[in-house]
Amino acid sequence: MSFYSIAPFIQEYYPQYYSIETYPAAQCITIHKVAEEWGLFCNFAHTPIVLYGVTFKSAEQLFQLMKFKDKEAVRAVFQARNPKMTAKKWERTHRRPDWGCMIVDAMKFCIQQKYEQHEAFQVMLDKSEGKYIVEDQTSFPKKAPDTWGTKLCEDHYTGPNLLGRLLMELREYKRLDYHLPANALDFIQLLKK
Numbered sequence: 001m002s003f004y005s006i007a008p009f010i011q012e013y014y015p016q017y018y019s020i021e022t023y024p025a026a027q028c029i030t031i032h033k034v035a036e037e038w039g040l041f042c043n044f045a046h047t048p049i050v051l052y053g054v055t056f057k058s059a060e061q062l063f064q065l066m067k068f069k070d071k072e073a074v075r076a077v078f079q080a081r082n083p084k085m086t087a088k089k090w091e092r093t094h095r096r097p098d099w100g101c102m103i104v105d106a107m108k109f110c111i112q113q114k115y116e117q118h119e120a121f122q123v124m125l126d127k128s129e130g131k132y133i134v135e136d137q138t139s140f141p142k143k144a145p146d147t148w149g150t151k152l153c154e155d156h157y158t159g160p161n162l163l164g165r166l167l168m169e170l171r172e173y174k175r176l177d178y179h180l181p182a183n184a185l186d187f188i189q190l191l192k193k
C-alpha cells in the first residue's frame with residue numbers, strides 16, 4: 001500500500017465513509033477542472049479563506065497545510081504555487097503523526113470555511129439540488145479512483161467519492177460537523193512569525 005493512500009485511514013477511523021458508491025452518470029454533477037461549469041466545487045477553486053488574519057488561496061491549500069506542524073514544511077507549502085504537489089514532497093518526513101485520524105475532519109473544516117466565506121459556493125450547492133456530486137477522476141492515469149473520487153464506467157460513476165459525499169452532506173444539512181485536535185490550527189501562527 002502506498003504511503004499516500006488514505007484508504008486504510010478511512011477504514012480504521014472513518015468506517016462510515018469506507019465504501020464504494022455508484023451513481024447514474026445522467027444524474028451527476030462532475031467536479032473535474034476549476035474552469036468548468038461546476039468548478040467552484042473543486043477544492044482548487046480560487047476561494048480565499050481567511051483564518052486568524054491569514055489568507056489561504058483555496059480550500060486545497062488550507063487542507064494541505066493542515067498535514068503539518070513544522071515551520072519549514074508549513075512555510076514551503078504555503079508559498080508553493082502547487083500546494084498539493086509540494087505537500088506530497090514534505091509528507092514522507094513531516095506529516096503530523098495523527099493525520100490519519102483527523103483527515104476527514106480536516107476536509108470538513110476546510111469545506112465548511114469555504115461555505116461560510118463564499119456565498120457563490122452556497123448558491124451553487126443549492127443549485128445542484130437533486131443531482132449527485134462526484135469528483136471525476138476518469139482522466140487520471142491510475143486505474144482506480146482514489147478515496148476522494150470516482151471514475152466513469154459505462155453509464156455510471158463509481159468510487160469512494162468522499163469529496164462528493166461531503167459536499168452532498170453539506171448541501172443537505174447546511175453545515176459539516178467536525179472534531180479537530182486542539183493543536184490543529186497551530187500552524188497558522190508559524191505563518192505569522
Ligand SMILES: Nc1nc(O)c(N)c(N[C@@H]2O[C@H](COP(=O)(O)O)[C@@H](O)[C@H]2O)n1
Pocket residue numbers: 004006043044060135146148163
Ligand atoms: N487534481 C487532483 N489530483 C489528485 O491526484 C487527486 N487525488 C485530486 N483530488 C483532490 O485531492 C485532494 C486531497 O488529496 P490528498 O489526500 O492530499 O492526496 C482533495 O482536494 C481531492 O478533492 N485532485
